[in-house]
Amino acid sequence: MLRACTKEAPFRCPSSKTYFHxxxxxxxxxxxxxxxxxxxxHIENSVLSSINPSPxxxxxxVDDIFVDVEDEQLDPLKKALEENSCLRFTIEKSVENKITFLDVWVDGSGGNFxxxxxxxxxDSGRCLNGMSECPSKYKTSVVRACITRVFKICSN
Structure with missing residues (x-):
């Protein structure tokens, strides 16, 4: 079943031609x-158990990693992750102890995050026109999602 679900999976392109993945x-x-x-x-388990000191x-x-390590530990960690996998990683370092991760602005300059x-x-700030003919439950859902996001993400 697993092989059937992953090998030669058919898909149709907009021109209606069928291809197989x-x-x-x-x-x-x-x-x-x-x-x-x-x-x-699997990669993390093998790499993180051998890194000393640990992060x-x-x-x-998914594939976005936030790691708090000393500068001299970052490149060896990246190298170990790449050597133990077929993946390539990129690094984005903090500037003045501030960095973004996904849709979160993280500030570590005060000693605490x-x-x-x-x-x-x-980002244009637009998500759904309030005057659209969209059902009101969707409009309410957008507002609730924005408010929930603020309460979950903001530390102050």
């Missing part, structure tokens, strides 16, 4: 997330 799980396949999670966990903080969401909502410069 022949290598790995197709993009959008729910199994892809499961495989990626299992693979990354003060290591958080991951404080967080706030982060919006990319390209």
């Amino acid at each position: 022949v290598n790995g799980a197709a993009m959008g396949n729910p199994l892809g997330v499961l495989f990626a999670q299992a693979y990354i966990c 003060k903080m290591y958080l991951r969401y 404080t967080t706030d909502v982060y919006r990319k410069p390209s």
